[in-house]
Amino acid sequence: MLRIALIQPDSRGTREEIIKRVERLIIQASSKGVDLACLPEHWIPVNDFNAYLNFFINLSKKENIAIITGGNYVEDKEGRKVRSYFINEGEVIGKQDKVHLFKGEKEIALPGNELNVFSFKNSKISISICHDLVYPELVRIFVLKGAEIILSPSRIKRIGYEAWKIYALARALENRVHILTVNTFLLPEFPGKSFAVDFDIIEDVVIPKISALAEEKEDVVIVDVEPKKIEKFRNERLSNRRPEIYIDILNNSRKDYII
Template structure:
């Protein structure tokens, strides 16, 4: 399965510019032969949280229309990172997934909000898992700070996810945590991790990429540099079964003790 990671320099607080850039990059990914295109977190607005009333995507309609149109036209799946959305009178950090028929098959609101970036003052917490199927393969998606909660990745894995997508705006000051945690989540769950970060800066943080694709054995198949890029990575889903036969951790779990 060929997956394109789109490592973006997000224009702070400028949805129109970011929508144009995302369409350009998705088209580039499709031209490279991608089956799935993956975007970073909050790509429509960045963390311009004080202006959400003005710039958040109302009911996610602009994002859903873009993904549906591009997925159907280009015959690709889009794991849409996340965008700031306004639903009713509340705001969310939301991931949408579209399949190659142009259908929105998943909508996930970030469950763990990071106080270091003031998310809890502006966004509502999500309360649902994010599981979906693309080309017959069970997958899941979480967002940025969700990565620091190992039980959240594990519950998706126990529910069948073989590939986990993790879009982020992870600051360079904590990038070592990002890399270690991603590799740990892949090894302990014996799944593929597809993690897409951004580059550039906003008034409060700088970002240096280091998007990663990691195998269920923990091998780093690709790591992004500190620049905007579209990178195609080919993964072999059959590796998961091989790794789980070699080290059968799911057979050896003692779930009765984990409460």
């Protein structure tokens, strides 16, 4: 079992104020035996999150907690990306860049081109940053690579929140995979209300459900995830695939299929 905290800070105020809130919330999570804390997307307004990376490396080591930094703009040798770092035991063990940039992000950032799976405490974890969860192909590839848990740092407006729940439930059901999504809390537009998708299994029927839900306030939601309980059903679903007839999904144009 893995204990995961969805860290939902109040994103109002100065950067320094927001960082202090996040530090307090992560320390709170650590005191409750949390293995891994995950932040939302764009929870702090920065042009280059790398300036704060050492702070989180030190916090991870001090509090003995792994941290997924959400999704924030970073500058690297290729240009600006929307990136999430995975930090464990005071070291960066990997990163995931946002693959599908949303609207105005395309004007100022470059898309990522890798889909990564991280080994952590006998579990396999992937990070799907916000708009990436919309694309079923991406989550399916994560799962085919072995992912058992998908963390989705997000920045979802109030008007799109109910649709967002449908996306998360659908991706979880399609792939028999746990999805935990951490949303920005920045009133009035971004309501937070982060949540986790778990499963009921009734007569071998897999039924996704929202098992934990943050409130519309600064909050920390702690979720105990047991990915092995759904493993049999995930393997059955994947074994019934027929990839030999899916080749058309690689076609970049729709016009050849419009009648």
